[in-house]
Amino acid sequence: MLKSVSRRVDDALIKTIREDVWERVQSMDAGQNEYGFDPFGFHAESLKYVLAVAVLLYRHYFRVETFDIDNIPDRGRVMLVSNHTGQIPLDGMMTATGVLIDKQPPRMARGMIERWVPSIPFISTIFARCGQVVGTRDNARMLLKRDGCLMVFPEGTRGINKTYDRAYELERFGRGFMRLALETDTPIVPVGVVGAEEQMPAIYNVESLAKILGMPAFPITPTWPFLGPAGALPLPVKYRIYFGEPMKFDGDPDDEDRVIGAQVKQVRQAIREMLTRGLEEREGVFF
């Protein structure tokens, strides 16, 4: 009885994802061992629960359009460096979903999560099974050495929490990703996400309240918190995700900040160009 229910649920999930897409995702090689798990706890079979939701958001809610997704190499280590916008990190989820379902062969984009996440029940397990990794330097290094696909947001919370008056401006980029790329000899694919900025346009950031609640920011949007929990839902904006040409850098990973900074600037410039292009090409926020 229970088994037939769970099988029916599984079938429904796979139907949502689409059989052929699921077939590709399931047979993807992301470094799993003979038991189906990779050392970080990623499990392709468990992916369907989250992927089904992500696919609904991807296809019907945000109607994501990807451009030049084949710039991501089919195999070998690679780093996706993206801008980070929209108060809640759905841009990461949409990019990862795109790389999984729109790219052939699919790749598992691995994000780096905050260090306190493993102490939250359920979330910790779900994130691990979906290939998310605790954000330590050694973990990132190991992922790349195992020829993984790492997704990085060098702006961090600076980018995602900015208010709407600075929409599509790029914040200061961290340099750690570049040092890591140099050290592991990893090509960088710049990613520009257009649209996410409008999903939750923050008018004001109540920093004092954020501090009390221990959150990185407490945004006030036209709907949140005035409409209650429903106001925290993102608006159904249209996402456009641009993937740039892979960039290869050479140099000493322990070089001065000045030298590394110049290389970071090149990546930042590439992302900025894609954002400009995306903003010109789109006809509206919701279409």
Add this chain to the structure above:
Amino acid sequence: MTNRTRRGGNEKVVITGIGGNFGRAVARRLHRHYDVIGIDRRTVRHMPKDIDIEQVDIRRRRVEDVFRREHIDAVVHLNIMHDPRTRQDEHHHFNIVGTQKIFGLCAEHRVPKVIVLSSANVYGPDPTNDQFLTEEAALMGGQNFEAIRDLIALDMFCNTFFWRHPEIETVILRPAHIVGRVNNAPSKYLRLERPPTIMGHDPMVQLIHVEDVVTAIERALIPGIRGVFNIAGPSPVPLSFILDELGRNPRPLPEPVLRMMLKTAWALKMSDWPVPELDHIKYVCMVDDSLARSKMGFEHHFEIEDILRDVEKEPRPW
């Protein structure tokens, strides 16, 4: 004595704490190639006939006789107590003073090799851990779990010995959860019919078979090998996968409830699980064993299926 004089040419290895399940496993393997002398304060039974046993507490003076009588080529130090029910001071004294005594004797009698069995638990499970901890990682196991502190102190002591006596090859082994026909905590946990788990947590776990640890000790005896080595077996799998394979029926409980139950059971002496050990089924504590594999030539032979088959069997009745 006659045995040793007859076979004369073999190297002589002293195994402290030979009476335990693990000590016996080591002795049974080593006695084929070495002359083994065992030291234990417990009565030692069911040993191969060619092993000499000294029944004495390693803190006693009489241990010196073993070293004085003949030249020892290596010491495998397993005489480390892991019993959460023993009084803390006695536990600490036995482990630290005992180790110090053995190391002092090794220095005095110029034993060229000392192997100590520490544990990957000295790193301690923690949400901020790297997925795989290298030998350089800080020994943070004691931050929540007091009973592990003497093992950390012991590990550190061996490290200082490493620098003070460069002429002696000190090897410290830090294996992941040892599982098999032994009576340690991970094996006992996996033998439970309905093991409790923490609801919503399912960390990746490394297991290693007892015999593979013995293999590591064998490799460590090779001249020239020295230093600290993490030891791990097959690639890690989630805890739920292990329990599934064993056909167990886990009992997931919210963490506060489980902690409370365990605390009560501990106070009533109904269970021997120290509460802080719950972190092992909550967070990762896995080690990077690449150094042991490249430098020591260590290889594991037991895959997950083999390990789980052996954990089902009770430790031998002797």
